[in-house]
Amino acid sequence: MQKAAIIGGGVIGAGWAARFLLHGWQVHFYDPSPAALEVVNRVVKTAARWVPEIYDHLPPRGELIIAPTLAEAVAEAEWIQESVPERLPIKHATLAEIQAACSVGAVIGSSTSGFMPSELQQDALRPEQILVAHPYNPVYLLPIVECVPSSVNTAAVTDRAMSLLTKIGMKPVLLKAEVPAHVGDRLLEALWREALWLIKDGVATTEQIDDIMTHGFGLRWAQKGLFETYRVAGGTAGMRHFLEQFGPCLQWPWTKLMDVPDLDDQLISRIVEQSDAQAAGRSVSELEAERDANLVALLKALRTENAAAGAFLNQLAITGD
């Protein structure tokens, strides 16, 4: 049985623990706070209710071991996931303690959303062993994990990380450069700022903004991202035509956020090339049919959601916070 060490509880650490356990790994959990134990037990219980519904087959559940010390947790672990609070001195101290006790061959992933791998690696014993593996909540269900190496990480380490994360049902994306907040949180932050303006200016309420998302582009983005959606929107005229039309709009006063990128020919070409590669030969009609099939499946699925949630709540006898 493969062994993972989860260092730092909270919702993110507990979510990692649940994901590894349900994919058959032995999980050694360490957090000095007694409250962390309660969180991990609750999250594992919740994950065990939902995760098996996604898979036709899962291996027998692994064993959760509450480690008395960090050193005992990380000894012999293949994967060590650090999810301690987002303060750099705490990260550095924890990573030093991990490296003093763990195997040289282990991969150390950090759940950090705010720090770049090169910052985490400062003064580390073996900086090449540490990279960012940034998941999204709930970790046991959402497949995405952003893998961010710095220039000191070798391909052997990133390959190992990508392969291992795939085996626990994740969709790891290996970023090409380190930037503050990686990719997903930068996108979220931009949208969040605009949403705050809309609230502040009284254009819409939180509920209206949420409704516009869940009944609109949320359904889009659960199955086609921004670029593939625009690719479909461009139709047979193509991505380049679509982008060229879009250029002037970027200068319009739609958002309160300024300093827009220059959508010049070089950038257009790069996006066209990458979008072509991404389509991998599929026609717009094919992409459109995929999109429609997805949307139908999602809309049908959402109709049964409340009954399932209600049944689960009754089963756990949860009536409030």
Place this chain on the structure above:
Amino acid sequence: MQKAAIIGGGVIGAGWAARFLLHGWQVHFYDPSPAALEVVNRVVKTAARWVPEIYDHLPPRGELIIAPTLAEAVAEAEWIQESVPERLPIKHATLAEIQAACSVGAVIGSSTSGFMPSELQQDALRPEQILVAHPYNPVYLLPIVECVPSSVNTAAVTDRAMSLLTKIGMKPVLLKAEVPAHVGDRLLEALWREALWLIKDGVATTEQIDDIMTHGFGLRWAQKGLFETYRVAGGTAGMRHFLEQFGPCLQWPWTKLMDVPDLDDQLISRIVEQSDAQAAGRSVSELEAERDANLVALLKALRTENAAAGAFLNQLAITGD
């Protein structure tokens, strides 16, 4: 049988036609271009394949009538939807032609994404009859429609619009103020700008950004919007605590977009209040269970998507563009 007039083809106008038809309305379609007819026939055929899967019961399909003139299309229509090109003189000329021939009691919705209702209403015969009804593509599947009145629209007109759009399976959201690009496209624009920076700076490819969306926050936002997601993330500590923590982050250099709103106590209070109202007494545990049930349903649904899309393509013998 209720009668709708669709003025202006293209993907959006055709999507409106399909939605009305499949909800049992008689649709009078007008566009001077012969190409528009081809689009509407294709979109109606596609919509007829997918829309019935979402509903247990639909009324018998309405009749599609290709009107020889705009005046004949709009005569006696209860709802008139304008989807002509996004240039204000064209919009004004079309709206004038519509109002010269339509019933005084009809509602005239415009699909515009770029113009505010007060701009459309300039010099109109009956400005109070015109409002923005901005849908998202594909109109026959995505339920969202932003209803934007100006100060001259009466409650009677907006009430009628909201009620009628609900009856054709939509989720109309009545905005509280008119701003350029309404709400959804402002949010999309903010995220889009940041995505362009990430591409330009070589941090990630279009495919990686799409993967991060579809396997991450897209799945979130198909069933819980930004604010409700953050409400769940805040847990029992509450929305205020969550927002207070978030304030300083807005000043961090995460995005390339500057000019951030001041997340002061007044704004925090407003968001807290609106979020409380939105939760309508549901606890964080309840919201969390809803979220999980949703995500499972979506993830299960997405597993079968390609087979359905492939079968549909074979049935139509579509092999390319």
